[in-house]
Amino acid sequence: MKGIVCKMEIMDNEKLMEMKNNIAMLETLQKRMEKLTSRIYDAEKDITSLLCKFEKESLDVEKLKAENFSTMLLRVFGKYDDKLDYETEEMLLAKADYDKSVERVNELKQQRNELGSRIAELKKDKPLYESELRKREEYIRNNMTNETSVKYVELEKEQKLLLQQIIETDEAIRAANKAMHTAERGCQYLESAEKWATYDVWFKSGIIGHMSKYNNIDNAESEFNKLSSQLKDLQKELHDVKTMEISEISGIDSTTRAIDFWFDNIFTDLKVRGKIRSDIEQVNDLLGKLRLIISRLENNKKNINRKISDVENKKKDLILNLGTTS
Numbered sequence: 001m002k003g004i005v006c007k008m009e010i011m012d013n014e015k016l017m018e019m020k021n022n023i024a025m026l027e028t029l030q031k032r033m034e035k036l037t038s039r040i041y042d043a044e045k046d047i048t049s050l051l052c053k054f055e056k057e058s059l060d061v062e063k064l065k066a067e068n069f070s071t072m073l074l075r076v077f078g079k080y081d082d083k084l085d086y087e088t089e090e091m092l093l094a095k096a097d098y099d100k101s102v103e104r105v106n107e108l109k110q111q112r113n114e115l116g117s118r119i120a121e122l123k124k125d126k127p128l129y130e131s132e133l134r135k136r137e138e139y140i141r142n143n144m145t146n147e148t149s150v151k152y153v154e155l156e157k158e159q160k161l162l163l164q165q166i167i168e169t170d171e172a173i174r175a176a177n178k179a180m181h182t183a184e185r186g187c188q189y190l191e192s193a194e195k196w197a198t199y200d201v202w203f204k205s206g207i208i209g210h211m212s213k214y215n216n217i218d219n220a221e222s223e224f225n226k227l228s229s230q231l232k233d234l235q236k237e238l239h240d241v242k243t244m245e246i247s248e249i250s251g252i253d254s255t256t257r258a259i260d261f262w263f264d265n266i267f268t269d270l271k272v273r274g275k276i277r278s279d280i281e282q283v284n285d286l287l288g289k290l291r292l293i294i295s296r297l298e299n300n301k302k303n304i305n306r307k308i309s310d311v312e313n314k315k316k317d318l319i320l321n322l323g324t325t326s
Contacts, residue, residue: 186223
């Protein structure tokens with residue numbers, strides 16, 4: 001049986017392979033979009049629940065501040081201040097949980113927008129790719145021996161698995177870089193807050209020092225809320241590529257801030273400064289882990305690309321041998 005029995009104009013192999021890789025990536029990204037949409041839905045439900053909790057805690061504080069029979073009794077028995085402190089602390093904790101949940105939803109929606117743009121771009125290749133694929137399938141059926149077809153299909157399956165690994169590795173690298181940049185910004189804010197906290201301990205900088213310190217702490221906490229969400233995403237991506245996982249980092253807790261405002265003295269200032277320094281050390285430790293993870297992922301990607309190149313060369317050899325007799 002002769003290898004070539006008809007001729008047909010076909011697309012350049014490199015262009016077709018680029019389109020094929022895009023289509024393979026498109027299918028994976030569309031599945032990601034479905035999962036991401038579901039996660040956003042669940043996260044928005046959490047926001048509603050946490051907002052109700054915060055409003056309830058705020059109402060408890062307002063009720064306690066109002067002059068009524070209950071507050072009069074608390075004042076008489078010397079329990080009013082303790083009760084107010086407790087209710088205010090509960091309100092601040094509820095607010096912190098709500099803020100963290102809002103940051104999580106914003107982060108997920110940003111991911112959805114970015115993913116949607118990538119999907120829209122990749123979809124442009126699909127109609128042309130499918131048309132060319134149909135032509136090539138017909139070409140293979142009419143012009144390749146059975147043995148060659150089997151080898152080609154096996155290589156296609158192997159390449160598909162390797163491309164899936166590349167996608168998963170790229171997503172993990174993307175997630176790790178995003179978390180690293182967020183951690184770096186948070187660390188910068190903490191370092192500025194630590195300078196103001198040190199100055200406040202010894203020189204009592206007053207309201208300006210307080211505002212400067214807590215402005216940086218607020219900014220750091222906002223970054224840590226984002227970081228918390230990003231680390232969860234990173235852990236999932238690392239699980240997909242079967243590599244190490246990392247622990248979530250904590251932010252500046254609202255209780256520490258409230259105590260520093262209400263009981264301003266050197267001991268509380270020292271506690272705040274100590275907490276800031278502890279967080280800086282934790283962030284630096286995290287940054288080291290993230291850099292190591294990125295390095296390992298990039299090396300892993302190089303190894304996979306080498307395997308893909310080997311498979312592609314084998315496929316090209318089969319295509320170049322079209323026309324030989326069997």
